[in-house]
Amino acid sequence: MTKLWGGRFQKSAESWVDEFGASIGFDQQLVMEDIEGSLAHVTMLGAQGILPQEDVEKIKWGLNELRKKAEKGELEYKVENEDIHLNIEKMLIDLIGPVGGKLHTGRSRNDQVATDMHLFLKKRVKEVVELIEAFQKTILEKAEQHIETIAPGYTHMQRAQPISFAHHLMAYFWMLERDKERFNQSLERIDISPLGAGAMAGTTFPIDREMTAGLLGFSKIYENSMDAVSDRDFIVEFLANSALLMTHLSRFAEEIIIWSTDEFKFIELDDSFSTGSSIMPQKKNPDMAELIRGKTGRVYGNLIGLLTVLKGTPLTYNKDMQEDKEGMFDTLQTILGSLKIFEGMVRTMTVNTKRLNEAVHSDFSNATELADYLATKGMPFRKAHEVTGKLVFKCIQKGIYLKDLTLEEMKEESELIDEDVYEVLKPEAAVARRLSQGGTGFEQVRKQIEKAKECLK
Ligand code: ARG
Numbered sequence: 229m230t231k232l233w234g235g236r237f238q239k240s241a242e243s244w245v246d247e248f249g250a251s252i253g254f255d256q257q258l259v260m261e262d263i264e265g266s267l268a269h270v271t272m273l274g275a276q277g278i279l280p281q282e283d284v285e286k287i288k289w290g291l292n293e294l295r296k297k298a299e300k301g302e303l304e305y306k307v308e309n310e311d312i313h314l315n316i317e318k319m320l321i322d323l324i325g326p327v328g329g330k331l332h333t334g335r336s337r338n339d340q341v342a343t344d345m346h347l348f349l350k351k352r353v354k355e356v357v358e359l360i361e362a363f364q365k366t367i368l369e370k371a372e373q374h375i376e377t378i379a380p381g382y383t384h385m386q387r388a389q390p391i392s393f394a395h396h397l398m399a400y401f402w403m404l405e406r407d408k409e410r411f412n413q414s415l416e417r418i419d420i421s422p423l424g425a426g427a428m429a430g431t432t433f434p435i436d437r438e439m440t441a442g443l444l445g446f447s448k449i450y451e452n453s454m455d456a457v458s459d460r461d462f463i464v465e466f467l468a469n470s471a472l473l474m475t476h477l478s479r480f481a482e483e484i485i486i487w488s489t490d491e492f493k494f495i496e497l498d499d500s501f502s503t504g505s506s507i508m509p510q511k512k513n514p515d516m517a518e519l520i521r522g523k524t525g526r527v528y529g530n531l532i533g534l535l536t537v538l539k540g541t542p543l544t545y546n547k548d549m550q551e552d553k554e555g556m557f558d559t560l561q562t563i564l565g566s567l568k569i570f571e572g573m574v575r576t577m578t579v580n581t582k583r584l585n586e587a588v589h590s591d592f593s594n595a596t597e598l599a600d601y602l603a604t605k606g607m608p609f610r611k612a613h614e615v616t617g618k619l620v621f622k623c624i625q626k627g628i629y630l631k632d633l634t635l636e637e638m639k640e641e642s643e644l645i646d647e648d649v650y651e652v653l654k655p656e657a658a659v660a661r662r663l664s665q666g667g668t669g670f671e672q673v674r675k676q677i678e679k680a681k682e683c684l685k
Pocket of ligand 1: 312550
């Protein structure tokens with residue numbers, strides 16, 4: 229079979245060589261964008277008098293027919309036709325005859341593929357943002373139910389200070405808010421038209437790049453044709469934003485996994501988001517959370533993969549760049565899937581408030597309260613820290629907690645301690661009193677949630 233570019237060639241490659249070079253196996257996902265780009269291009273060719281209107285109409289008709297077939301999944305792609313661009317062009321020529329060969333006037337696959345990628349990501353980034361928001365909404369709703377659920381907060385995986393469980397959940401809300409912001413800001417760099425850059429130097433035809441950009445809904449065009457066909461920054465940026473999003477999801481997944489162990493039992497995942505073991509009947513495994521944590525590795529890999537592809541490519545287009553696609557498709561699918569699963573997992577999980585409450589009553593996470601109490605009574609904080617530390621040590625030796633010490637035992641370390649200390653040592657009081665802005669105090673958490681709601685409007 230002759231290639232669309234076959235004129236210069238005396239013999240054709242063997243099929244396994246074709247197969248190695250082909251991208252149709254994955255870039256067929258760009259079919260709608262490819263047809264859309266071609267429709268805009270040919271419309272412009274007509275408007276500029278580069279092609280007669282009659283030819284333009286035929287080509288448009290053909291492209292629309294192909295689009296209908298694509299929607300129904302009826303297009304048959306061939307590896308010999310290498311990629312989505314040549315497949316569609318070949319199908320067009322088969323459908324409407326040699327006039328179809330006029331479509332590629334003043335255009336190259338280099339600006340064409342870049343255009344498709346920009347169009348594709350522009351749409352998909354909006355989907356990502358929508359799913360992030362849906363997940364944020366669920367986190368917020370869960371948080372609202374647990375403002376007064378007291379839980380241990382950790383540093384170094386050691387009990388640190390009591391917190392409102394809502395406060396912990398809301399930390400992820402804000403990480404996702406920044407992720408959303410990053411994806412939204414990246415749209416500015418995705419929303420640029422490379423179409424009309426040609427192979428790399430522009431074209432001799434009197435094309436109108438602003439017109440095609442307008443037809444495709446791009447708000448600006450690349451100023452330099454060489455940059456236009458070489459730039460994959462916008463894909464790197466997408467992969468980087470995705471990597472950071474996955475970092476957040478992975479940290480959260482890690483907590484979900486820890487919280488659902490027998491040792492912690494802070495939450496229970498719904499059966500519909502857990503799996504059993506083929507041998508151990510008692511098991512209920514947090515597979516989905518583990519998978520999200522695991523998939524994060526591949527998403528990072530896709531970022532490093534593309535950066536590495538680009539670092540050694542001279543201007544302008546090099547076939548290396550075809551390698552931008554699989555990682556991008558894979559990352560997109562992974563983040564969309566992970567966000568959807570995570571949303572469901574959090575929405576359906578049960579928070580074991582009783583267990584959280586027990587946990588926070590049987591630890592030393594109220595030690596800071598005692599130190600702050602002494603400091604409020606005039607003792608320098610460093611001294612207060614030491615006194616409290618000694619009391620903690622006393623407790624450890626006796627196998628009790630701070631609240632179990634008698635007033636006399638406390639007074640042995642400091643005369644400043646009075647009966648009112650017992651109120652201060654209550655974890656509820658510890659949370660309630662943390663009223664600094666952004667702190668875990670109930671009132672602050674309520675305010676925080678109100679602010680968060682504004683972000684979702
Ligand atoms: N399949 C190619 C890609 O994805 C399309 C551009 C090919 N251009 C070229 N001159 N070979 O990068």
